[in-house]
Amino acid sequence: MEPAPTPPPSPALPNALAHLPIPFQAVDYAAKGYHLDATVNPDQVVDVVSLLDKEGLALDTITGVDWMAQGQMEVVYDFFHLSKALRVVVRTRVPRDNPEVPTIQKVFPGANWHERETHDFFGIRFLGHPNLTPFLLPEDATFHPLRKDFVS
Amino acid sequence: MITKEVISPPGAPNETFVINLGPQHPATHGVLRVKIVMDGEYVVRAEPICGYIHRMQEKMGENRTYAQFLPNTSRIDYLSAMTYTHGFVGAVERAAKLQVPPRAEYIRVITSEMNRISSHLVWWGAFLLDLGGFTPLLYAFDDREKILDLLEAITGSRLTYSYYRIGGLYNDVDDDFIKGTREFIAQMRPRLKMYRSLVTDNIILRKRLIEIGPISKEMCRKYGATGPVIRGSGIPYDVRKVEPYSAYPEFDFLVPTCEEGDSMARYLVRMEEMVQSLRIIEQALDKLPSGPVMAEKVPRVLKLPAGDYCYAVEAARGRFAVRIVSDNKEIPYRVKLRTPSLSNLSLFEEASAGMLLPDALALMGSLDLVIPDIDR
Amino acid sequence: MEAPPDNAQLLSDCSPYVKFAKLDEMLALGRANSLWPLTFGLACCAIEMMAAGASRFDLSRFGAEVFRPSPRQADLMIVAGTINKKMATAVKTLYDQMPEPKWVIAMGNCAISGGPFVFPGQYAVVEGVEKLFPVDVFIPGCPPRPEALIEGLLKLEEKLTGKRRWPVVKSE
Numbered sequence: 001m002e003p004a005p006t007p008p009p010s011p012a013l014p015n016a017l018a019h020l021p022i023p024f025q026a027v028d029y030a031a032k033g034y035h036l037d038a039t040v041n042p043d044q045v046v047d048v049v050s051l052l053d054k055e056g057l058a059l060d061t062i063t064g065v066d067w068m069a070q071g072q073m074e075v076v077y078d079f080f081h082l083s084k085a086l087r088v089v090v091r092t093r094v095p096r097d098n099p100e101v102p103t104i105q106k107v108f109p110g111a112n113w114h115e116r117e118t119h120d121f122f123g124i125r126f127l128g129h130p131n132l133t134p135f136l137l138p139e140d141a142t143f144h145p146l147r148k149d150f151v152s
Numbered sequence: 153m154i155t156k157e158v159i160s161p162p163g164a165p166n167e168t169f170v171i172n173l174g175p176q177h178p179a180t181h182g183v184l185r186v187k188i189v190m191d192g193e194y195v196v197r198a199e200p201i202c203g204y205i206h207r208m209q210e211k212m213g214e215n216r217t218y219a220q221f222l223p224n225t226s227r228i229d230y231l232s233a234m235t236y237t238h239g240f241v242g243a244v245e246r247a248a249k250l251q252v253p254p255r256a257e258y259i260r261v262i263t264s265e266m267n268r269i270s271s272h273l274v275w276w277g278a279f280l281l282d283l284g285g286f287t288p289l290l291y292a293f294d295d296r297e298k299i300l301d302l303l304e305a306i307t308g309s310r311l312t313y314s315y316y317r318i319g320g321l322y323n324d325v326d327d328d329f330i331k332g333t334r335e336f337i338a339q340m341r342p343r344l345k346m347y348r349s350l351v352t353d354n355i356i357l358r359k360r361l362i363e364i365g366p367i368s369k370e371m372c373r374k375y376g377a378t379g380p381v382i383r384g385s386g387i388p389y390d391v392r393k394v395e396p397y398s399a400y401p402e403f404d405f406l407v408p409t410c411e412e413g414d415s416m417a418r419y420l421v422r423m424e425e426m427v428q429s430l431r432i433i434e435q436a437l438d439k440l441p442s443g444p445v446m447a448e449k450v451p452r453v454l455k456l457p458a459g460d461y462c463y464a465v466e467a468a469r470g471r472f473a474v475r476i477v478s479d480n481k482e483i484p485y486r487v488k489l490r491t492p493s494l495s496n497l498s499l500f501e502e503a504s505a506g507m508l509l510p511d512a513l514a515l516m517g518s519l520d521l522v523i524p525d526i527d528r
Numbered sequence: 529m530e531a532p533p534d535n536a537q538l539l540s541d542c543s544p545y546v547k548f549a550k551l552d553e554m555l556a557l558g559r560a561n562s563l564w565p566l567t568f569g570l571a572c573c574a575i576e577m578m579a580a581g582a583s584r585f586d587l588s589r590f591g592a593e594v595f596r597p598s599p600r601q602a603d604l605m606i607v608a609g610t611i612n613k614k615m616a617t618a619v620k621t622l623y624d625q626m627p628e629p630k631w632v633i634a635m636g637n638c639a640i641s642g643g644p645f646v647f648p649g650q651y652a653v654v655e656g657v658e659k660l661f662p663v664d665v666f667i668p669g670c671p672p673r674p675e676a677l678i679e680g681l682l683k684l685e686e687k688l689t690g691k692r693r694w695p696v697v698k699s700e
């Protein structure tokens with residue numbers, strides 16, 4: 001199974017956040033529904049997110065994707081701008097057998113619930129999260145239903 | 153305004169106790185549970201506990217085709233089913249590069265806005281019920297039934313419409329619908345004026361809402377709150393304006409905002425939104441183009457090219473966004489539903505600290521929660 | 529004690545004014561005409577339950593509009609919506625807290641069988657409220673219309689009294 005191929009960098013598309021030291025690629029909004037896309041290492045996530053926070057972006061959501069064939073988990077952070085059309089996607093990949101990412105809960109307190117939900121569904125551990133207990137699943141749940149190898 | 157200092161005056165015994173609101177409680181509008189640490193009458197910490205109506209929507213997205221998943225989308229936020237279906241079909245259409253005919257886009261706008269009015273009416277009735285007034289609910293449902301009659305005639309359903317299809321609409325509207333909608337607009341405008349004098353200007357309501365539960369601009373941003381919550385805090389964020397979709401750029405409407413950020417501000421924003429929705433519907437009816445309502449050549453078996461696709465709409469509660477990750481099969485690899493109620497509720501813990509319990513419930517009502525929208 | 533000789537005469541004289549019945553029947557009639565449902569909405573179907581209680585459909589025509597927020601005051605539970613495994617224990621507790629006699633209406637496909645949320649390998653929903661406690665009336669639909677809920681209430685009345693109070697609407 002192939003991962004989502006990142007679109008080739010296109011100089012014609014504007015990068016509204018070109019001044020930030022983040023490897024953004026501009027994406028065709030009409031085709032994809034977002035403007036900028038960056039893949040970073042797990043340990044860079046907090047720094048990148050802090051930069052976006054200073055730009056005045058708001059946290060849209062956090063989610064995971066289980067790329068089982070490659071033995072990886074992808075964590076996707078979505079951001080939106082409050083006054084202009086600017087949607088930013090930040091991705092990071094972690095090994096599937098030890099999925100750990102630092103929490104961004106200190107930067108965006110709203111991330112708390114999104115990270116708990118992602119932990120519920122995929123078992124991705126957000127290091128430093130104050131309360132990584134089941135959120136949507138029952139209190140004693142130990143399973144992660146959105147993993148591709150999940151059987152109930 | 154009651155501040156945190158009041159909670160523990162110097163010398164007072166520092167005793168707290170826990171009360172459990174829900175999962176079955178009339179004020180939580182469904183099955184939300186809130187664990188509240190109280191100091192006397194004051195809330196020290198209110199922690200919402202979710203998941204009591206988790207219905208595996210995202211898992212279901214991964215084991216059925218795009219067309220089969222479509223009915224699910226009207227059951228996430230059932231009060232605003234049209235907009236949710238719109239978000240999903242929009243994402244699929246974007247990925248499949250389908251061109252939706254203009255008539256279909258106009259009818260989508262009309263029905264979405266009608267749905268928004270009916271959703272706000274339910275909120276209005278239920279919110280005032282929380283605050284102790286029963287009568288407005290009867291008015292609200294009276295008006296709402298008129299909308300449901302119109303929508304039922306074209307969609308066949310009262311609540312869970314699934315009216316939008318990938319590439320267009322299930323069927324076209326007829327002249328009765330257009331005539332009936334115009335009549336509805338004419339009836340609704342004086343009703344909204346009446347609600348203003350009947351309820352909005354009521355001194356008891358004002359005393360219960362003004363300066364209760366202020367939410368700052370910064371808090372909205374940090375928690376990703378959208379919809380009437382963020383607009384009630386003075387930020388004119390509306391997906392229909394910021395990331396225009398469908399036929400919305402062609403209409404003239406305002407994004408109502410209030411600077412105060414208290415519960416009254418959110419109340420006023422929603423009341424004004426109904427007026428603006430009526431304006432949009434009227435313009436759309438005037439300009440309704442003719443033509444088909446379904447795109448040509450929508451493949452029966454839809455395979456989206458590999459990649460991920462997003463689509464955001466302004467639902468009645470705020471920004472609803474769908475992310476579809478496709479691996480070029482008939483069924484999606486991953487469907488992520490970003491729902492507004494979850495983000496709107498996540499700020500409750502911070503916003504409610506130090507409030508009186510009844511005020512905290514007024515704040516919760518003013519967030520307009522739909523619990524299956526949080527839990528999915 | 530022996531009945532007075534003119535007892536039969538007395539009975540027939542006052543029969544236009546006084547009705548004699550078994551206490552059970554009287555109680556059943558009273559209960560059937562004043563069902564007190566529990567204010568208990570789970571999901572989408574609860575909105576139709578609200579609509580049934582509100583302006584147009586006006587459940588109070590059938591004496592069932594006294595929605596009680598406390599299970600201890602209610603004798604009818606309308607299960608309107610999906611029950612998932614996290615919620616199931618709470619629903620069961622609510623049912624146990626209701627005083628006898630009590631009845632249950634399963635409104636909507638979710639309450640009947642799990643509805644649209646059942647698929648092989650599902651991990652969250654309870655496939656029908658009957659898995660938790662007995663149900664008296666099932667109302668199919670997703671969601672059922674308010675008329676259907678009213679019909680369900682009439683069916684429950686029929687179950688209690690053995691008689692139908694309102695004529696059945698015949699389709700043409």
Ligand code: SF4
Pocket residue numbers: 227312571572573574608609610635636637638639643644669670671672
């Ligand atoms: S039966 Fe349908 S309408 Fe009722 S709760 Fe279930 S999904 Fe919602």
